[in-house]
Amino acid sequence: MADKEFSLLFYITDENLSHYIDENIREFAKADPETFNKKDKSFVESNRMNHINGFLYHVPELNMERGELVRWHLFAEGEEDIHAVHFHANAFVHQSSSENKGDVFDLYTGRHSTLLMRPDAVGEWLLHCHVNTHVDIGMVTTYTVHDQTALCKPICVSYICTSNTHIDCSLLGIGERMHLLNNKYQVKVQLKEGVIFVPASSITQLDLSHNPALGNVEILKKTLSKFPLLHTLWLNNVNMMNLPGDLFDGNKLLKVVHLQNNHIQYLPRYGRPTGSIEVLDLRHNKLKSVSPNVLVGRGRRLKRLDLRGNNDLTPRCLNDLHVDWRTMKFCVASDKFEGILKSM
Structure with a gap:
């Protein structure tokens, strides 16, 4: 049994498809939705939210103690076919047909995996997707290892x-x-x-x-x-x-x-x-x-x-x-x- 368990969903939400898109254009862009260019490339990209558990740049409460057995449940959904999940400072073990140890895990859309970690490095560390277009606009957080x-x-x-x-x-x-x-x-x-x-x-x-x-x-x-x-x-x-x-x-x-x-x-x-x-x-x-x-x-x-x-x-x-x-x-x-x- 693990001391701590965390579930992380890596997902890209396309708010261009939102029922509230016209309302958001009217309120935040101060423009008329009927004449606004909704196909503008930069506008379309700005509405693609790269998040973890619905949070951009920070998932709260990822706290653990040094030496605890931590179980990470990773999920991926959405249009993108792969996320490269990188845990800074501490390694994990993934059990498949063999036991694999590392700090970057390839996670494919529609799949889920469980990683085991016993953190030894104390501090606040980055946890993010290594795909540049994902990490740059929100698919990143930190996890904290405490030393009791x-x-x-x-x-x-x-x-x-x-x-x-x-x-x-x-x-x-x-x-x-x-x-x-x-x-x-x-x-x-x-x-x-x-x-x-x-x-x-x-x-x-x-x-x-x-x-x-x-x-x-x-x-x-x-x-x-x-x-x-x-x-x-x-x-x-x-x-x-x-x-x-x-x-x-x-x-x-x-x-x-x-x-x-x-x-x-x-x-x-x-x-x-x-x-x-x-x-x-x-x-x-x-x-x-x-x-x-x-x-x-x-x-x-x-x-x-x-x-x-x-x-x-x-x-x-x-x-x-x-x-x-x-x-x-x-x-x-x-x-x-x-x-x-x-x-x-």
Whole structure:
């Protein structure tokens, strides 16, 4: 499943055919439609609107985050037979009989195609048709890639849950443990009523996503050790390179872990990183193999495993996962081999 989806229609509207052509001549050209030369070449061309989704020069709300999986649905209609859609700065992948990567896609009238993109270049970038007569008069826009890690919050925030304390400390710019906790191991939290200090030992749901310094395993281990009651943990986009076997040893009650959009290549063959965990979200990492020791064995309780977006995993690797299917409720493979492991 994509994080964002956008549909773009490349179309040339011929307003010379509009029922309002006489009214427009009368209002904007200040001329009599009966005597006005409607076949004048420059006039005819000026009424051919080269647009994307009905907009000239700018399609609003084409915003995404760096590293997200974006699905572009491209459509073309009208008289022109081809559009050359150019995405500046970021490449896409088009899957047909083979997988093709590029930044310009030929789109024919009456056709539609879907492109996948995981943008890496942050900024505002051009997106346009490369046919000169199209781009010059409106068939152009921009799309914007944001970097969440650059938008740090000054303080954690709390969400009201029925029985759990959910603390969002994402985008906090954490450098060391003490940037998150005070000397009494409390987290400074913003509520509507004001600022309070919540004991780390009482927090059950914690979001530490988009804090790149936590990719340092030593800092992360020291931080997590102060949250013994954690049930759910988010560590998305923290630049994590590996998952140590003892990382969650101090979190015996931990059941749900989200590790999306990191750089994890291998899970440890030893240790118990998934001992009590029931839901493990490893989408969009760089996994090359998954050891059966991580997933099954004495004390393992894994029920939901998500490996989508790890396209270096091979079908054989996925089929060799000796998962205990008596407890597994849901398991999906990478996008490249989706469907090998069916939902249970």
